[in-house]
Amino acid sequence: MNKRKLRVLVLGAGFGGLEISTILSERIGDRLDLTLIDKNDSFFFGFSKLDVMFGKRSVDSVKMYYHKIAKPGVRFRQETLVAIDPVKKQVTTNKGKYSANILVIALGADYDINATPGLWEGGNEFYSFEGAVQLGNILPTFEKGNIIVGVTGFPFKCPPAPSEAALLLHDYLLQKGIRDKCKISLVVPFELPIPPSFGTSKALLTAFKEKNIEYIPEIMVGAIEPGKKLAVLDDGTELPFDLFMGIPEHRVPIDVEESGLLFDEWIPVDKKNLKTKFAGIYALGDVANMGTPKAGNFAESAACIVAESIISEFHGFESMEEHNGLGTCFVEFGEGNVARVDVDFFLGSSSSGKHYEASKK
Numbered sequence: 034m035n036k037r038k039l040r041v042l043v044l045g046a047g048f049g050g051l052e053i054s055t056i057l058s059e060r061i062g063d064r065l066d067l068t069l070i071d072k073n074d075s076f077f078f079g080f081s082k083l084d085v086m087f088g089k090r091s092v093d094s095v096k097m098y099y100h101k102i103a104k105p106g107v108r109f110r111q112e113t114l115v116a117i118d119p120v121k122k123q124v125t126t127n128k129g130k131y132s133a134n135i136l137v138i139a140l141g142a143d144y145d146i147n148a149t150p151g152l153w154e155g156g157n158e159f160y161s162f163e164g165a166v167q168l169g170n171i172l173p174t175f176e177k178g179n180i181i182v183g184v185t186g187f188p189f190k191c192p193p194a195p196s197e198a199a200l201l202l203h204d205y206l207l208q209k210g211i212r213d214k215c216k217i218s219l220v221v222p223f224e225l226p227i228p229p230s231f232g233t234s235k236a237l238l239t240a241f242k243e244k245n246i247e248y249i250p251e252i253m254v255g256a257i258e259p260g261k262k263l264a265v266l267d268d269g270t271e272l273p274f275d276l277f278m279g280i281p282e283h284r285v286p287i288d289v290e291e292s293g294l295l296f297d298e299w300i301p302v303d304k305k306n307l308k309t310k311f312a313g314i315y316a317l318g319d320v321a322n323m324g325t326p327k328a329g330n331f332a333e334s335a336a337c338i339v340a341e342s343i344i345s346e347f348h349g350f351e352s353m354e355e356h357n358g359l360g361t362c363f364v365e366f367g368e369g370n371v372a373r374v375d376v377d378f379f380l381g382s383s384s385s386g387k388h389y390e391a392s393k394k
């Protein structure tokens with residue numbers, strides 16, 4: 034019987050990295066030798082940033098600590114990756130070097146706050162954990178004025194999140210008794226809030242109207258003028274604000290940029306099997322150009338395909354499973370109501386995503 038071990042390096046213990054480590058551990062068990070590397074000490078769901086920002090949950094309650102990982106064949110290392118050599122399948126961290134037979138890059142997307150002039154000095158963002166915590170401290174002190182929820186770059190993670198933030202902000206201000214003293218504006222690059230679903234978009238536009246949220250479509254915020262408290266849109270329009278809640282520009286983590294894995298802004302992969310052009314190296318989730326939106330459920334489904342491929346090749350055959358671009362998103366409508374939308378992203382630019390009416394969680 035073949036007793037050799039499957040040596041795997043997984044870079045990034047987010048949605049994709051955790052999913053693939055779990056599947057490989059469950060399926061290969063004691064024949065797995067997997068090192069999972071992440072610079073952080075814990076995982077948290079993207080949407081938990083909204084919970085923290087609106088004071089619904091504490092920082093500690095949303096964190097899942099990696100030191101609790103106890104999976105056969107998996108060892109976690111809290112280290113910061115500084116270089117990837119895709120030819121040697123070797124990576125360098127702040128503490129040492131690692132190599133393996135299989136490399137899975139699941140490093141997510143970083144934020145480039147400085148790409149939007151004035152955002153750092155004069156605005157806020159809620160896409161990083163620190164940014165959401167900071168807004169969670171600012172919001173209780175906010176009394177009245179204009180609040181802009183604004184997208185500054187595309188692509189960005191979880192396309193429904195700006196709409197959700199605006200609706201949850203409405204609830205928050207209402208509960209605080211100051212909704213009538215505040216104006217909420219939402220600036221997004223799309224014509225419809227959820228382009229792949231006409232049904233969900235229609236429901237969101239109705240909710241914005243009912244809740245007096247100004248919807249400013251097909252444009253982004255290009256700059257912030259901190260002194261004047263103005264958000265400058267890409268066409269030069271100036272919107273005054275008292276609080277700016279931004280979605281910052283996204284970029285690949287710096288170590289990926291310097292690795293030679295890029296031709297484009299994100300790691301190119303075969304969208305059916307997530308293989309890069311380097312043998313034995315896969316990239317999945319937000320860091321890759323997978324042909325789907327940057328969202329946790331696609332990182333997870335891609336991880337399942339990669340796991341299947343790795344396991345099959347370990348046993349000497351080729352996996353026939355392909356990533357199908359199907360995804361389900363849950364959309365917060367406020368007041369505890371959540372809608373669901375099912376979308377097929379490999380169908381093309383259709384807006385036929387199936388909408389399920391919002392209902393109590």
Ligand SMILES: Cc1cc2nc3c(=O)[nH]c(=O)nc-3n(C[C@H](O)[C@H](O)[C@H](O)COP(=O)(O)OP(=O)(O)OC[C@H]3O[C@@H](n4cnc5c(N)ncnc54)[C@H](O)[C@@H]3O)c2cc1C
Pocket residue numbers: 044045046047048049050070071072073078079080081082083112113114115139140141142159160161190191194286288317318319320327328329330331332363
């Ligand atoms: C406000 C908000 C709400 C969201 N809501 C949803 C939702 O409801 N549903 C949904 O599906 N998605 C949602 N998302 C998106 C989701 O969080 C991401 O798409 C998902 O986390 C991507 O998974 P990933 O595995 O590709 O990357 P990530 O989960 O981001 O994991 C990447 C990991 O790599 C690590 N890393 C990066 N660089 C280094 C380095 N140099 N060294 C070591 N480690 C490194 C990071 O610490 C991180 O743990 C939301 C996102 C936001 C911001």
